[in-house]
Amino acid sequence: MKFGPHYLPILMYHQILPKSNPHFSKHIAVSPENFREQVQYLIDHGFTIKTVKEYFSHPDPFSQGKCALLTFDDVSSSFVEYGKPVLDSLKVKGSVFPIKNMSFDQKYYNLSADGISPLNEKDLRALHDEGFELGSHGLSHRNLHKISFEEVKLELSESKTWLDGITGLPTQTVCYPIGGIDKDIMEFSQGLGYTNGLSTLKGSLQFKQDRMSLRRVDIKNNVVGKKLDSHISHFYGFRRFITRPFRAKYRVDFRHPDMAS
Ligand SMILES: [Zn+2]
Numbered sequence: 344m345k346f347g348p349h350y351l352p353i354l355m356y357h358q359i360l361p362k363s364n365p366h367f368s369k370h371i372a373v374s375p376e377n378f379r380e381q382v383q384y385l386i387d388h389g390f391t392i393k394t395v396k397e398y399f400s401h402p403d404p405f406s407q408g409k410c411a412l413l414t415f416d417d418v419s420s421s422f423v424e425y426g427k428p429v430l431d432s433l434k435v436k437g438s439v440f441p442i443k444n445m446s447f448d449q450k451y452y453n454l455s456a457d458g459i460s461p462l463n464e465k466d467l468r469a470l471h472d473e474g475f476e477l478g479s480h481g482l483s484h485r486n487l488h489k490i491s492f493e494e495v496k497l498e499l500s501e502s503k504t505w506l507d508g509i510t511g512l513p514t515q516t517v518c519y520p521i522g523g524i525d526k527d528i529m530e531f532s533q534g535l536g537y538t539n540g541l542s543t544l545k546g547s548l549q550f551k552q553d554r555m556s557l558r559r560v561d562i563k564n565n566v567v568g569k570k571l572d573s574h575i576s577h578f579y580g581f582r583r584f585i586t587r588p589f590r591a592k593y594r595v596d597f598r599h600p601d602m603a604s
Contacts, residue, residue, distance in 0.1 A: 347550075348548035348549065348550055349405040349548065349549050349550070349551070350409075350547060350548060350549075350577055351398075351405070351410060351411075351412070351547065351548075351549045351557075352390075352411045352412070352547040352560050352574075352575040352579075353395070353411070353412040353414060353541065353547075353549075353557055353558065353559045353560065354381075354411060354412065354413050354414065354559070354560050354562045354575075355414055355416065355541075355543070355559040355560060355561050355562060356373060356378075356413065356414065356415045356416070356426070356437075356562055357371035357372065357415070357416050357417055358371055358372040358373070358417070358419070358421050358422075358458075358459070359372070359373055359374075359375055359378050359415075359421055359422055359425040359426035359429075360372040360373075360374070360421050360425060360458070361374055361375060361425065362374045362564075364458065365458070366457050366458025366459075369563060369564055369565070370563070372564060373562065373563065373564045374564055375425045375426070375428075375429055377564050377565075377567055378425075378426060378429050379429045379432075379433070380567050380568075381562060381566065381567060381571055382413070382429065382430065382433050382435060383433065384567070384568075384571055384572075385411050385575075386433060386435075389409050390409050390410060390411040391407070391408065391409065391410045391411075392410070392411055392412070392413060392435040392436070392437075393410055393411075393412055393436075394412065394413075394436050394437060394438045394474075394475065394476035395412050395414065395438045395476060395478065395515075395516045395539050395541070395557075396438065396476045396478075396515045396516055396539070397436075397476070398410055398412055399515070399538060399539050399554070400515075405549075405551070411575065412437075412438065413430075413435070413436075413437035413438065414437065414438045414439075414440065414518065414541060414559065415437055415438070415439045415440065416440050416480060416518055417440065417441075417442060417445075417454060417459070417480065417484070418439040418440055418441050418462060418480075419441075419445070419459045419460055419461060419462060420459075420460040420461070420462060420466070421458070421459070421460075422439065422462075423462065423466060423470075427470075427475075436473075436474045436475050436476070437475060437476070438475070438476040438477075438478050438516060438518075439467075439470060439475055439476065439477060439478070440477075440478050440479065440480035440518040440541075441461075441462055441467060441477065441480060441506075442454075442480050442481065442482070442483070442484045442520075443481070443482045443483075443501070443502045443505050444482050444483050444484070445459070445461040445484075446461045446462060446463055446464065446467070447461075448461065449483075450483060451482075451483045451484045452483055452484050452485050453484050453485065453486075453520070453521055454484055464509055467506075467509050468509050468510070471509065471510045476515075476516065477506050477509065477510055477514065478506070478514060478515070478516035478517060478518055478539075478541075479499065479502040479503050479506060479514055479516070479517045479518065479537070480502070480517075480518050480520055481498040481499070481502050481519075481520045482497065482498050482501055482502050483498065484520045484521070485498070485520060485521075485523070486520065486521050486522075486523030487499075487519055487520065487523040487524070487525075487528050488523040488524060488525050488528065488597075488599060488600070489523060489600075491601055492527065492599050492601035492602055493601075495527075495528060495531065495599065496531065498520075499517065499528075499531060499532055499535055499537075500535055503517075503535055503536070503537070513536050514536075514537070515536075515537060515538045515539055516537065516538075516539040516540070516541065517532050517537040517539070517540050517541070518540075518541040519540065519541065519542060519543075521543070522542055522543030522544070524540070524542050524556060524595050525595060525596075525597045525598060525599050526595065526596050526597060526598055526599075527598055527599035527602045528599060529555040529556060529595065532555060533555060537555070538554070539554060539555070539557065540554070540555035540556055540557060541557050541559060542556045542557060542558060542559065542595065543559060543561075544556065544558045544559070544580070544583065544587070544593060544595070545558060545559070545560070545561065545579065545580030545583045545584075546558030546559075546560075546579060546580035546581075546583065546584050547560055547574075547575055547576065547577060547579050547580070548577060548580075548584065553595075556595045558580060558584075560574050560575055560579055560580075561574075562574065
């Protein structure tokens with residue numbers, strides 16, 4: 344049994360879009376060219392690229408050597424159009440997180456719909472059939488820590504049932520929308536059968552006990568070359584790592600407001 348932190352960069356992407364696209368935002372979009380450079384960099388530096396599910400399905404995940412995981416939040420048609428061709432040509436897969444309501448043209452929050460076209464169930468099944476992992480990103484993309492716990496239950500369970508139906512397999516990974524997380528949300532997710540949880544806490548070091556609040560590396564368009572090297576380093580997010588016990592916004596051991604009393 345190994346103790347202590349394990350080095351595992353989990354790269355967090357949102358949109359892959361050409362810079363010429365009017366909806367390109369440097370905060371959430373990466374151009375296909377830079378995306379290729381980033382993934383190629385990982386390959387050239389000896390990382391084995393896996394999906395979250397693939398990595399954690401191993402009986403002793405952290406014994407697998409140098410791996411990196413690719414994750415795509417709010418996945419939309421731009422991923423299929425611009426991101427997947429890059430991954431196909433480099434022969435790697437990733438984990439994608441669709442918002443259920445987006446796929447059904449229903450209300451979702453905290454995201455501009457400009458430039459985002461949903462993937463329908465057929466698109467998502469095709470991704471699954473090709474080896475991409477589908478994980479939950481909720482129904483409506485709201486911060487789960489800030490809505491009622493009854494709504495949290497619906498967000499986590501209905502999105503799981505939906506994806507289970509598409510893949511015919513139990514969905515294992517949940518990516519908490521906009522990073523809204525607390526102890527009760529993690530425990531409820533585990534009770535539903537999720538085995539991996541992705542947070543927006545920064546870092547490339549993971550602790551075994553944090554399997555439901557895994558840290559990620561925020562990859563923006565300008566994170567290439569030396570900058571990418573420093574982002575995927577052991578120390579990326581170190582400041583947040585040490586301040587987490589003290590600063591409220593980095594804590595995951597809070598109770599949900601509805602459950603605290
Ligand atoms: Zn999101």
